[in-house]
Amino acid sequence: MSYIGTNDKQAQAMLDKIGVKSIDELFAPVPKEIQLTELLNLPAALDDISLQRHLRELASKNNNTEDNISFLGAGSYDHYIPPVVDDLANQSAFVTAYTPYQAEASQGALQAFYEYQTLICQITAMDVCNSSMYEAGSALAEAVLLARDVTSASKVIVTENVHPEYRSVLATYLSSLPMTIETIPRANGVTDMKMLGEKLDDDVAAVIIQQPDFLGLINQLDKIADIVRDKKALLIVIADPISLGLLKPPGSFDVDIVIGEGQPLGIPQSFGGPYLGLFAAKEKYLRRLPGRLVGATVDEQGNRAYCLTLQTREQHIRRERATSNICSNEGLLAIRAAIYLSAIGKSGLKQIANLCFQKAHYLANKISQLDGYELKFDKPFFKEFVIVCKKHSPAEIIEFARKAGIFAGVDLGRWYPELSDCLLIAVTEKRTKEQIDNFVEVLGQIK
């Protein structure tokens, strides 16, 4: 199999036309001594049937979240994806098109991106939104670089309850720049307001808050915004888009930049990627935004049309002075998110958020009544919470539950030594009362 479009006879006619005897002659500019004399050492080609069998075998070596009951979260969630989302997002006209540089031949994608930008602005209450970043971690790093550009300050304040992987990515991005990260520890589970106030001097470019945070807790964003307001620093909020069906949007708290992981918006968990980096901001940062932007305009006959705009911010024009180096983004997943948000609509987002909230609280309440478990923090949470495992280690619980077909949660000891007896548990709208009760029962059975 080769997916080649011409046969040998045609190839020969083409060579004749070009005026060479063989393909080898076309490779004449490549020095002989660096050309391979043998085939690469790769496994033999597989026919379609063998290939399908092989991939099915590989896929079946995994234990998936559909055949089991998953309470895993921590940045990737088992939310419901309506089949209509898969169907519409997988249309080959979207899947196999390039970046819509040729506006006249790409009105469909351009309009979908324009709708995506609007939808994200609607849920976050921000002014502008770009047409996607890779995922939340690198989106956060880019947000910080924007803040650095605006403020010329050299420090970033991040709370300990920001996703450890996002913080790790941020650290990587900043390691080559004259910037430092100050991590403030949690007080009573959430952001230490006092320490935040103390640390917030004129050399701080950004304050980063995750809402709900990595541990599922809801921070007092109103109070945090009050502390940051009138300071030089920008306030960056990492939002869970589903939570915005219940929580007041970050834009209503004078937040400068909202970034987030768009995976909950109809995107499969896919072992961590590809995901969708959300990036929305106040209008005044428009010309500093990374990534692509779609604008509405007209064609030469005055009909409504769309095109990429403000491209002068981008690398292909401004090169080393570009706002970012991003080129390929997550376009198809932005379209997917637009389809998802349009599918569930105003009432659906509210309902999904409420289901997550109710079911998470139901489970938290049940677990805390079990012998050997208690809730770690007495703070408001949304769809995710931390339990202390007093009798068994989180690893033992995960192993035991796994055998009963349940993915119990994420072991927090990996990132937080002080939480090494803790499990992070997420509950989405997909979990039924029966599944939740079953999980509680299994937790009670561990000997």
Place this chain on the structure above:
Amino acid sequence: MNAQKEEKLIFEQSIEGACAANLPACDVPEIKPDYSIPPQLIAETAPELPEVTESQLTRHFTHLANRMMSVDANFYPLGSCTMKYNPKINEWAAGLEGFTNLHPYQHIDDVQGALELMYNLRKYLEEIAGLAEVSLSPAAGAHGELTSVMVIRGYYNDTDRQRDRILIPDSAHGTNPASCALCGMHTTVVKSTPEGLVDLADLAEKVDEKTAAMMITNPNTLGLFDSNITEIARILHDNGAQLYLDGANMNAIIGRVRPGDFGVDIMHYNLHKTFATPHGCGGPGAGPIAVAEHLREYLPVPQVERKDDKFILDYARKKSIGQVRTFYGQFSVLVRAYTYIRALGAKGIKQVCENAVLNANYLAKCLQTHYTLPYNLPCMHEFVISADRQKSRGVRALDIAKRLLDYGIHPPTMYFPLIVPECIMVEPTETETLETLDYFIETMQKIANEVISQPDLLHSAPLTMPVRRVDEVRAARQLDLRWKKEK
């Protein structure tokens, strides 16, 4: 694609109370949110999202899809983008439930199939590059570049701190200088010779004790393989610097030439170009990087490894630059690329580059009667022509591009690289039939004749798309980046 009347925005189609998803009622006892959440943090009303039925939603996004050109429907010879056919078995594989419904923090024993696939893909890409180790983490080509510059910087932080300058040829992709700038590296431009290759004298002059690396695209963006590549590598290595390969054009050489064999120390791949994963209107792609032995320990974490009979994710690499993204990579894109490599095998992969090069040379040869070919043949997998003859008649490359749309062909890359006036950069790829290639040649000839006979037609093209030429100036002057209800 068929021309249709304007498609209303989804917001303008909203029907109060409609919903395209049938969501469950709450089956657990409910509590009031303000029972635990401070009321000032609870939304009073839900966001003003559109409300549509499933059939409205389907019509809308089907209409939008109909207002697109795509590889599945059109010839798409976009230079340096490798818009080859995306085999459907790759999509099928990526959609397997055992891959899509995997959480990144599942128990390691529950994700062995995924890790095995990643590990083997890593090994294949190492073999294809002829380099020591591959990291699958980077999310896109530019992200791979950035990661690579970080790796280079990490290496010199240990060995020779003063090296903070990166050389790039004047024909380089814009992502090259932008990636360097993100890492606080300075760039110096190296000139091209009139033949479009790296000017060795200029290189020798500019390389010094502060040079960390040279970023090179080979074959370059003109579609030319730099025959001096081993000499370029020697100059850099003699000066203690690295040779970085922008792998955008790997489709020209896979299976026939290995970057590691011509002196490359570090490179990135674009799986969405060379390995047939779809472009998705801009993404997702994937940009794995490959490095030579001395750079291995600086690769990002986590790395997928094999330990005895088990696959693991290794975070314990002391000199690693760290994590460059959340989780492990663009997994479902990796599944597609893996499937592609397994379908082709070594022989199939070699055929890819040979036929890509054949098709490009055939087009270039046939187009040169009507357009200027600024560089001599043979080219590699792509080539540039200049519409300078047409410009002298008042028709620009842009007009030619727009006219191609009327013939059902997506235009080639225009105005890049910057060093060729009225540049049209054509990359046919190996998957096109001779009939399609000939249709493109005929069409380009027809357009060249139209330039002479009816230039005004070209200025007003396209005539058959859903919209006429789009006013990009107005879009930039009167910014309208989101719909608003008041409007």
Place this chain on the structure above:
Amino acid sequence: MAVPADRKYAKTHEWHKVEGDIVILGITDHAAEELTDITYVQLPEVGRKVSAGESIGELESVKATSEFYTGISGEIVEVNEKLNDEPGLINSDPFGESWLVKIKPSEMSELDKLLSAEEYQASIS
């Protein structure tokens, strides 16, 4: 369009016109044409001290950006705010309404180093 004789030109295509003790600076029609339709102008801050040859702002079109430079040292005393709303003025009236900045020079004689209209015209043809 003829290049007005009442001003001095920089090789980087800016014109400088003296009005009392102030120098008004703009870009030439040649530069405006090369840039195509200007979509955005980034003007310097009033009060900024600049020296001859320094980049003081940026012009954008849909597909390009271009810096503009001052041919004279001094202090920016006024910028043309009108361009924020109507950047297209630079294309329609480059030598008139679309001036970019006014500078209070520290050394007026620096203008002598710049090109005359004739010299500039010769340099672009």
